[in-house]
Amino acid sequence: MRNYKIPTLTIAGSDSSGGAGIQADIKTFSALGTYGMSVITAITAQNTQGVFLVEELSNEIIKKQIEVIFDDIPPKAVKIGMVSSPQIIKEIVDTLKKYNPKYLVVDPVMISKSGYSLLKPEAKMNLIKYLIPMAYILTPNTLEAEEITGMHIDNLNDMKIAGQKILELGLKYVLMKGGHLKGDAVDVLIGKDTFEIYKQERLDKKNTHGTGCTLSSAITAHLALGYSVEKAIDLSKKYITETIRNSFDMGKGVGPVNHFYSF
Ligand SMILES: Nc1ncnc2c1ncn2[C@@H]1O[C@H](COP(=O)(O)OP(=O)(O)OP(=O)(O)O)[C@@H](O)[C@H]1O
Numbered sequence: 001m002r003n004y005k006i007p008t009l010t011i012a013g014s015d016s017s018g019g020a021g022i023q024a025d026i027k028t029f030s031a032l033g034t035y036g037m038s039v040i041t042a043i044t045a046q047n048t049q050g051v052f053l054v055e056e057l058s059n060e061i062i063k064k065q066i067e068v069i070f071d072d073i074p075p076k077a078v079k080i081g082m083v084s085s086p087q088i089i090k091e092i093v094d095t096l097k098k099y100n101p102k103y104l105v106v107d108p109v110m111i112s113k114s115g116y117s118l119l120k121p122e123a124k125m126n127l128i129k130y131l132i133p134m135a136y137i138l139t140p141n142t143l144e145a146e147e148i149t150g151m152h153i154d155n156l157n158d159m160k161i162a163g164q165k166i167l168e169l170g171l172k173y174v175l176m177k178g179g180h181l182k183g184d185a186v187d188v189l190i191g192k193d194t195f196e197i198y199k200q201e202r203l204d205k206k207n208t209h210g211t212g213c214t215l216s217s218a219i220t221a222h223l224a225l226g227y228s229v230e231k232a233i234d235l236s237k238k239y240i241t242e243t244i245r246n247s248f249d250m251g252k253g254v255g256p257v258n259h260f261y262s263f
């Protein structure tokens with residue numbers, strides 16, 4: 001139902017260049033027909049060439065944004081992206097526990113495509129201990145899954161084993177993204193009794209800024225719209241593929257995907 005009235009929420013960092021972070025999430029929520037809302041955790045001075053400065057917001061304003069949204073417009077599904085420090089992670093987890101959102105999609109953002117660390121090294125423990133266990137779905141790329149599990153991931157079988165290891169932290173599903181491996185763009189969904197492979201052709205495209213953010217917010221939107229987890233991922237995988245296929249030059253570096261290719 002594309003009536004733009006189903007509320008969805010992203011808790012993430014702002015990307016001033018509009019291709020990733022909060023901006024990618026809101027574009028995706030809108031393109032897929034939901035009502036997007038945001039809790040900003042940090043502001044990045046970023047463009048298509050890199051991340052130049054990051055300023056985190058205070059725990060107080062992050063907590064308040066979450067509370068006033070949930071008290072007024074409870075979202076049908078929530079996505080969490082960049083949460084850079086241990087105290088921000090703890091604050092978000094403690095605040096969300098009061099509302100216990102059913103569909104919580106966690107994208108464990110660690111390093112930007114341009115190589116900038118968006119997660120402080122000391123925050124990794126809180127991510128694993130507090131945030132990941134709350135997730136309905138975690139969407140790590142293989143490098144993030146390596147950081148979480150300590151395993152080396154090279155192929156589909158490694159992805160499956162690492163996914164099963166992450167499930168032990170208590171979450172429902174892991175969607176591991178194989179975008180960084182060679183060959184087709186293959187992602188795998190791992191649940192207690194679930195193993196699904198989502199395969200699309202690898203597109204030879206330069207402009208892939210924001211692919212991870214876009215995929216996780218597409219899953220959030222589709223869950224909010226009432227699709228099953230398998231169908232939500234299937235539709236989101238097709239959406240990200242088309243946004244990459246229609247990506248375009250913008251700026252001097254790695255340009256954005258095209259969230260609005262179908263309009
Ligand atoms: N060149 C490509 N062609 C087709 N699909 C791709 C390509 N690159 C990535 N994907 C797909 O895009 C989605 C996002 O994956 P990716 O591995 O880029 O995430 P990420 O590394 O978290 O992104 P980001 O750098 O934005 O954080 C996945 O479904 C992945 O398979």
Ligand SMILES: Cc1ncc(CO)c(N)n1
Nearest residue numbers: 013014015020021082112
């Ligand atoms: C704010 C922000 N969040 C996530 C990403 C994804 O890497 C990014 N580049 N910037």
